[in-house]
Each structure stands twice: as C-alpha cells, then as structure tokens.
Amino acid sequence: MISIRDLYKIYTYQQGKGKIAALDGISLEVKAGEVFGVLGQSGAGKSTLIRCVNCLERPTSGSVWVGDEEITALSGTRLRKARQRIGMIFQHFNLLSSRTAAENIAFPLELMGYSRLKRRARVEELLALVGLEGRGDAYPAQLSGGQKQRVGIARALAGNPNVLLCDEATSALDPQTTRSILELLRDLNRRMGLTILLITHEMGVVKQICDRVAILEAGKVIEQGTVSELAAQPDSFIARELFPQRNGFKPRPGSVLVTIAFRGETANQPLISDLAKRFDVDVNIISGTVDTVGGQRVGQLHVELSGKDVSSALDYLQVQDLRHEVH
Amino acid sequence: MLDPVLMESLWQATVETFYMVGISALLAVLFGLPLGLLLVITAPNHILPNSAIQKVLGSIVNVGRSIPFIILLVAIIPFTRLVVGTTIGSTAALVPLTIAAIPFFARVAETALLEVDRGLIEAAQSMGCNHWQIVLKVLVPEALPSLILGITIMVISLLSYSAMAGVVGGGGLGDLAIRYGYQRFDTTVMVVTVVLLIILVQIAQYVGDRLAIRLRKR
Numbered sequence: 169m170i171s172i173r174d175l176y177k178i179y180t181y182q183q184g185k186g187k188i189a190a191l192d193g194i195s196l197e198v199k200a201g202e203v204f205g206v207l208g209q210s211g212a213g214k215s216t217l218i219r220c221v222n223c224l225e226r227p228t229s230g231s232v233w234v235g236d237e238e239i240t241a242l243s244g245t246r247l248r249k250a251r252q253r254i255g256m257i258f259q260h261f262n263l264l265s266s267r268t269a270a271e272n273i274a275f276p277l278e279l280m281g282y283s284r285l286k287r288r289a290r291v292e293e294l295l296a297l298v299g300l301e302g303r304g305d306a307y308p309a310q311l312s313g314g315q316k317q318r319v320g321i322a323r324a325l326a327g328n329p330n331v332l333l334c335d336e337a338t339s340a341l342d343p344q345t346t347r348s349i350l351e352l353l354r355d356l357n358r359r360m361g362l363t364i365l366l367i368t369h370e371m372g373v374v375k376q377i378c379d380r381v382a383i384l385e386a387g388k389v390i391e392q393g394t395v396s397e398l399a400a401q402p403d404s405f406i407a408r409e410l411f412p413q414r415n416g417f418k419p420r421p422g423s424v425l426v427t428i429a430f431r432g433e434t435a436n437q438p439l440i441s442d443l444a445k446r447f448d449v450d451v452n453i454i455s456g457t458v459d460t461v462g463g464q465r466v467g468q469l470h471v472e473l474s475g476k477d478v479s480s481a482l483d484y485l486q487v488q489d490l491r492h493e494v495h
Numbered sequence: 496m497l498d499p500v501l502m503e504s505l506w507q508a509t510v511e512t513f514y515m516v517g518i519s520a521l522l523a524v525l526f527g528l529p530l531g532l533l534l535v536i537t538a539p540n541h542i543l544p545n546s547a548i549q550k551v552l553g554s555i556v557n558v559g560r561s562i563p564f565i566i567l568l569v570a571i572i573p574f575t576r577l578v579v580g581t582t583i584g585s586t587a588a589l590v591p592l593t594i595a596a597i598p599f600f601a602r603v604a605e606t607a608l609l610e611v612d613r614g615l616i617e618a619a620q621s622m623g624c625n626h627w628q629i630v631l632k633v634l635v636p637e638a639l640p641s642l643i644l645g646i647t648i649m650v651i652s653l654l655s656y657s658a659m660a661g662v663v664g665g666g667g668l669g670d671l672a673i674r675y676g677y678q679r680f681d682t683t684v685m686v687v688t689v690v691l692l693i694i695l696v697q698i699a700q701y702v703g704d705r706l707a708i709r710l711r712k713r
C-alpha cells in the first residue's frame with residue numbers, strides 16, 4: 169500500500185558547507201491493512217521519513233508510492249488531490265483554535281466541496297466513530313489532549329482515506345490516554361481495513377499495536393520485520409529493548425550464560441525441569457520476562473548452565489527450536 | 496458654558512475625526528493586510544518562500560515607517576492633489592494618514608500572522624489546501640484576535656496623527672484644540688476637546704479588547 173524506495177533526504181546547512189543525510193537510503197513496504205511502526209531515537213529521521221510520504225518534505229532522491237500512485241512524481245493540484253486520500257495526525261494535534269471540534273472535522277470536507285448538509289451528516293458520523301458524540305460544539309481549548317487527538321483522527325479520516333500517517337500521535341499524552349488512542353487506532357485498522365504508518369520513539373506503542381516494525385538509526389533501517397518474530401530473536405534490537413538485559417552479569421567459572429527466547433506455545437513448556445531431568449546440568453535462573461507483543465506471548469530467560477552435560481543441553485534447545493544465545 | 500456656535504464646531508470636528516480615522520483605518524487594513532500576508536508567506540520556510548520579494552517589501556515598509564508623519568503630510572501634497580483633487584480639508588488629510596497607516600498595519604499584521612503555529616499550516620497542507628486556502632481558512636482566521644488588537648492600536652495612533660491634520664486644514668478634534676486652545680488661549684475648548692479625544696481612545700480600546708476576547712477561544 170505504501171512503498172518507499174531507496175529514499176534519500178540530504179539537508180545542507182551553512183550555505184552548503186555542512187551536509188546531513190536525514191534519510192540515508194530507506195526502502196520499506198507497508199502492506200494494505202497493516203499497522204507498520206517506525207521506531208527510532210530523536211534525530212533518527214522519523215519525522216523526515218513520514219513527511220516524505222505525503223510530500224510535505226521533498227526527498228532528495230528515491231520515490232514513494234501510495235496505492236498505485238507515485239506521490240513523489242506529483243505536484244500542484246494532483247499532489248493536493250493525492251494528499252486528500254492520505255490522512256495524517258500529529259503529536260500536537262494541530263487543530264484550528266478558531267473552529268469547534270465539528271468545524272475542524274468539516275475542514276477537509278469543505279476542501280473537497282461537500283455541501284453544508286452532507287458535511288453535517290458526515291461530521292456526526294465521524295464524531296461517533298471516535299467516541300465524541302455530543303462534543304462537536306466544543307472548542308479545542310475546552311478538550312483534553314486525548315479528546316483533541318480524537319478530533320484529529322476524525323478530521324484525518326473525513327475524506328475516507330485508506331492510509332493514515334501518525335507522526336508521534338501519542339507522544340504528548342499520558343500513558344492511559346495513549347493506550348485508549350492506540351486502541352482506537354487498532355480498532356479503526358481492524359474494522360475499516362485502514363493501513364496505518366506510524367512513527368514513534370516509544371517501544372510501548374510498537375508493542376501494543378504494530379504488526380511490523382522498522383528500526384531507524386541515523387537515517388538507515390537497521391532492522392525490520394514482524395514485531396513478535398523480532399521479539400523472539402534474542403539478539404534483535406526489539407528484544408534488547410523489550411527485555412531486561414544481563415547487566416554485566418558474569419557466569420561462574422565452568423558455567424555458561426544462555427539467553428533463551430520463547431514465542432507462542434513454547435512459552436508454556438516446562439523447560440527448566442526438562443533440562444534438569446534429561447541432562448546432568450544445574451540450571452540457575454538469572455532473570456526472566458514474559459510479555460504480550462503483537463498479540464503473542466513472547467519471553468526471554470537468562471539462565472546459567474553448569475555441569476558435565478552443558479553441550480548436550482544446548483543441542484537439546486536447538487532441537488526444540490528455541491532461539492537462544494550463548495554468551 | 497459653551498455657546499451654541501462652539502457646540503456646533505465641536506460636533507463638526509468630531510464627525511471629521513471619525514471620517515479621517517475611519518476611512519484611513521479601513522484603507523490601511525485593505526492594503527496593509529495583504530502586504531503583511533506577503534511578508535509572512537514569502538519568509539524562508541513558509542508556504543511561498545521568496546527572499547527577493549520579502550526583502551523589497553520589507554524595505555518599502557521600513558521606509559514608510561521611518562518618515563515622520565508631519566514631514567509626510569507636507570511632502571506628499573502634490574500626490575494628494577493627484578489622488579483626491581484637493582490639498583486642504585479632511586479628505587486631503589486622508590491621503591497622508593492612509594499612507595502612514597498602511598506600512599504600520601503591514602508590520603502589525605505580520606507580527607499577528609507569524610504567531611500562527613507552523614503545525615496548523617502543515618496540517619492544512621496535509622489535507623490538500625492550496626496557498627489561498629491556507630491564507631483564507633487558516634492564517635487569517637487564526638490570527639484574527641491579534642489582528643483586531645492590531646487594528647485597535649492603529650486606530651488609536653490614527654486619532655493622534657489626525658490631530659496634526661490641521662496643518663493641511665484637515666479639521667477634526669485635534670485641529671480644534673490647537674486653533675482655539677493654543678492659538679486663542681481658550682483653555683475650556685482645549686480641555687473639552689482633549690477630554691473628547693480621551694473618551695474616544697478609551698472606547699476604541701474597550702471595543703477592540705472585548706472583540707478580541709470574544710474571538711480568542713484558546
């Protein structure tokens with residue numbers, strides 16, 4: 169649905185003396201109907217990337233396709249028409265303070281030439297969709313952050329886009345409001361088949377609603393894939409972010425430290441007792457975590473193995489198809 | 496205390512003041528607002544960056560702002576004759592007042608329009624707005640409360656500028672105060688006209704403030 173091909177954005181400053189590659193050769197495919205997250209630290213290039221998708225920012229080279237339309241090849245009226253088919257929401261909501269919630273939602277409809285009557289009906293529909301029935305007459309200043317973002321979502325969806333871009337949409341909200349907004353987005357994604365591309369610096373957002381994720385670092389994608397799969401790889405960036413690490417823990421002489429990753433059903437196996445029973449090994453648990461990621465149970469266990477049979481125990485893990493890492 | 500003749504001239508002076516200030520304020524908004532808009536949108540990183548236009552307009556506005564009004568009043572007499580066909584009276588005073596007020600209001604409008612959050616413009620662009628729509632549906636409505644306050648400041652400045660219009664026989668309250676009070680040592684008339692001017696300024700400020708508060712829904 170969204171195809172980003174070999175995208176570069178080079179910023180120059182001080183009259184061309186300095187150069188920075190905010191996007192350094194990015195290629196991504198966002199499939200129709202999925203929630204795709206781009207995770208990265210401040211300055212990684214996330215905002216630049218998402219702004220290139222609707223050409224608020226012109227890439228230096230490379231192309232962006234939305235549906236079967238090459239957005240980066242458009243300009244003028246055709247680009248503006250294409251933007252009307254791509255919804256966007258923002259970290260600071262960006263609602264017009266001079267308009268009520270309903271008038272804000274009607275804004276894109278005015279641009280599309282809806283009649284007053286049709287606008288009113290559609291706005292009512294949208295207010296209900298985002299759970300703001302009866303609040304249409306409130307001005308943004310009279311709404312909470314979460315309610316403002318709901319207005320933002322309704323406004324973005326007014327023209328029935330099939331793609332929604334979210335630029336740090338929950339970064340200005342408290343954890344509970346963040347969850348409810350993410351739930352709303354997830355719900356819209358499921359019910360309407362809305363394709364969502366979101367950027368965030370919060371692992372929690374990726375964990376809660378993303379099907380797939382790309383990790384952005386200094387303008388490059390350093391990792392991408394299905395969230396739960398990445399979480400089940402002990403050496404992935406996602407897993408390292410998600411699970412507590414063995415902060416400088418040193419195994420005793422004669423023992424090895426092993427990180428074992430679980431996913432889905434394997435999370436329920438009685439692994440520790442299995443190892444101890446089958447092999448002549450001592451299993452010392454250092455730490456362990458189980459979490460729900462992308463709707464799947466994923467876990468990580470740090471154990472210290474010692475005894476005669478360590479190598480057979482490790483082979484057994486291999487046979488059981490448990491991803492693990494020996495340190 | 497005041498004879499009917501004086502009452503009559505006070506009334507006439509008030510009407511002249513309203514005429515001069517009202518028309519010149521209206522014209523200043525009509526020309527100054529587009530000028531202020533151009534100054535804002537041609538700035539770097541705005542919707543129509545164009546440093547050449549921005550610099551030229553900026554310089555013109557600065558020149559206009561730096562000429563002392565009393566000099567402008569006299570210097571443009573030939574131009575005034577060209578435009579309104581006369582060089583004395585309230586109508587003649589309108590020309591220099593308007594010429595002084597346009598660059599003034601352009602700067603006031605620029606400041607007000609610059610306050611509009613960049614994020615709103617970006618949101619409008621993401622919804623497919625063209626430049627006109629951004630100006631008419633985002634910039635002006637969002638800056639309206641500040642613009643109203645700017646108009647108030649301008650009207651009050653024009654009230655005091657119009658007092659100098661006596662130089663070209665423009666009439667108005669200020670002119671009356673000078674002719675009777677200063678030149679004929681009639682303190683009563685001077686006090687009355689000054690009090691009238693004070694009341695007008697108070698009313699203008701009050702109305703402007705109320706309007707801005709009503710419009711500001713932040």
Ligand SMILES: Nc1ncnc2c1ncn2[C@@H]1O[C@H](COP(=O)(O)OP(=O)(O)OP(=O)(O)O)[C@@H](O)[C@H]1O
Pocket residue numbers: 179180181188189190208209210211212213214215216217369
């Ligand atoms: N207009 C610009 N001119 C010059 N450099 C820029 C410009 N915009 C962004 N950059 C640079 O590009 C890089 C990426 O910026 P970007 O805003 O995309 O990061 P980000 O991942 O969104 O960060 P944050 O989480 O802080 O918003 C940064 O190093 C930034 O300094």
Ligand SMILES: [Mg+2]
Pocket residue numbers: 214215216
């Ligand atoms: Mg950013």
